[in-house]
Amino acid sequence: MDNQPNLSAQVIPSPNTPVTPVTTSAPSQTPQIRQKKDVDYVFFELTRSICPECRRVIDAHILLRDGKVYMRKRCPEHGIFEGLVYGDAQAYVSAARFNKPGTVPLAYTTEIEKGCPHDCGLCPDHQQHACLGIIEVNSACNMDCPLCFANAGAGFNLTLEDVEGILDHLVETEGNPEVVQFSGGEPSIHPQIIDMIKAAKKRNIRHVMLNTNGKRIADDDEFLRQLGELRPSIYFQFDGFAAETYRVLRGEPDILPQKLRALDRLAEIGAHVVLVPAVDRFVNLHEVGAIVRFGLQHPAVRGINFQPAFQSGRHGESDPMQRLTIPDILQALEEQTNSTLMVSDFVPVPCCFPTCNSVTYVINDGETVLPMTRVLNVENYLDYITNRAVPDISEDIKKALEGLWSSSAVAGSDKAMQQFALSCAACSLPDGLDLNTFAQNIFMIMLQDFMDPWTFNQKNLMKCCKEILLPDGKQIPFCAYNNVGYREQARTQLQTRERQRNQARRMGVPFEPEPLTFTFDSAPQHAPIQVTPAMKGSTHGQQE
Known part of the structure; x- marks a missing residue:
């Protein structure tokens, strides 16, 4: 017997069962299906x-959107932040192949305790030695620029003894240091510079550089004579x-003639100069082509x-989404030089993280301006992923190119000319150009992008090869020093140290300085952002 109910049978209500009237209603709407979106x-x-x-320290996402690269991050206290990191997503992604294996220093100064970026440095977690x-x-400075990453002003002066100790420690960690740059403030006004x-x-450091605004060079004959004897490279x-x-960036709209006079005087003593323009999207981006043409023609300028x-x-008010x-x-x-220089002429620098620097070298004999990358496939030699096992890559040429494409490369130096000549043994030189002429007339054009609090990336930092050298031996990666809280703490302690030293001198007693220490148990205190009228409507802050 089938025990299943007869689903087709009608149910007849009993006489006492109330009958619910049947009403006709509109058909029920189909529930709307929610669509997932990319x-x-x-x-x-x-x-x-x-x-x-x-x-x-917080997590951050690197995002590729509309052909550009952005960083997005969230602080549990202050919310979400986003900033532009790189203006070309394809170039950013492909730059990874230029990431050269790091070089270990001879010694480290600090231990791993709190983790990056609070153990600088250098600590054993750091992935590169100090190229610079x-x-x-x-x-202190003899200018009051509306933008200055060092926030130059009254504070401290290192002594010659301080500097000698710093140099000795650098020799201990590097053996034969490549480049030391004296900076500030304005280092030329230091009485012991x-x-x-x-x-x-005296310590056989291969290249010594002076970072300067040029004011003292323009007006001080004795200082110029001394520079002529010592011949440091000038970072100008x-x-x-x-x-x-100059009004917006430096607060001195009429300073150009003084700068031109300084450059001409440097040419008279045979100095090698690298021009250092701080470039703002809304202030002087339109001048980069003119700067190149000027540099190629000036006898002192080598890069x-x-x-x-x-x-x-x-720095002034700015929009991190509009960073240059x-x-x-x-x-x-490329646009302003009518393709004399092209985007494809530049190759990332492998010693640091490849998106931090890009460089090219050109021959400049007064008539011809020819990028090296058009006569030698530099990328083939500096590709550390796809070309790792290619047998026909000359190691000598590769090493020479690594020296040129390095943060320790100094424009106009004998070493750069030697590396250039060796590299171009493989060049296909145009008719009428010989290797010796090519090597003696090289001109460097580099682009250096520094991180700020909106774009600070720990991955990049761990391969930084530009270090701030402090008394007591600490070497702090440049972008950590400027953004994490090291600069503010170091300045306060160095200022206190100078005051105590002067007091001990007046009292005729020995002075033993306290070691520099850095604390990050709580959020470090930062000087308030100073927005000056000259900077209204412009972006960012930059070169001293």
Whole structure:
């Protein structure tokens, strides 16, 4: 017997069962199906960064969107931040193949305790040695630029003894240091700067550089004579030609004639100069082509280091989504030089993280301007992924190119000429150009992008090869020093140390300084952002 109910049978209500009237209603609406949507970006990687407000270390996402690269991060206290990292997503992704294996220093100064970026340095977690050591000999300056990553002003002066100790420690960690740069503040106004340059030369440091605004060089004959004897390379602040450029960036609209006089005087003593323009998207990006043409024609200038403006230290109001990046300057150079320089002429620098630097070398004999990358496939030699096992890659040429494509490369130096000549043994030189002429007339054009609190990337930091050298031996990666809280703490302690030293001298008693220490148990205190009227409407902050 079938026990299943007869589903087709009618149910007849009993006489006492109330009957519910049947009503006719509109057909029920079909529930709307929710559609999943793709986000408008590609999640490229996870890294660590800092909160721009409190400097707390937080996770950060690197996103590719609309052909550009952005960083997005969230602080539990201050919310979400986003900033432009790189103006060309394809170039950013492909740059990974230029990531050269790091070189271990001979010794480390600090231990791993709190983790990056609070153990600087250098600690054993750091992935690169110091290609370039920077000694800020003072905090004072003879200018008051509306933008200055060092926030130059009254503070401290290192002594010659301080600097000698710093140099000795650098020799301990590097053996034969490549480059030391004296910076500030304005190092040329330090009363012992000549003795400091001599101290570096005495230690056989290959290249000694002076980072300067040029004011003292323009007017001080004795100082110029001393520079002529010592022949340091000159790293020269030069932002363009327009009075408005210097008004906005330097607060001195009429300073150009003084800078030109300084450059002419440097040419008279045979100095080698690298022009260093701080480039702001809304102030002087339109001048980069003119700066190149000027540099190629001036007898003292052997290279240019363009630096996109960044938001560290003293700077004006800005939008982190409108940051200027290396690809933006490269595109402007191609347009403003009528393709004398092209984006494809530049190759990332492998010793640091490849998106931090890009460089090319050109022959400049007064008539011909020819990028090296058009006669030698540099990328083949500096590709550390796809060409790792290619047998026909000359190791000698590769080593020479690594020296040129390095943060320790110094424009106009004998070493650079030797490396250039060796590299171009494989060049296909045009008719009429010989190798010797090519090597003697090289001109370097570099772009250096520094991180700020909006774009700070721990991955990049761990391969930084530009270190701030401090008394007591600490070597702090440049972008950590400017963004994490080291600069503020070091300045306070060095200022206190100088006051105590002067007091001990007056009392006739020995002075033993306390070691520099850095604390990050709570959010470090930062000097308030100083927005000056000259900087209203412009972006970022930059080169001293």
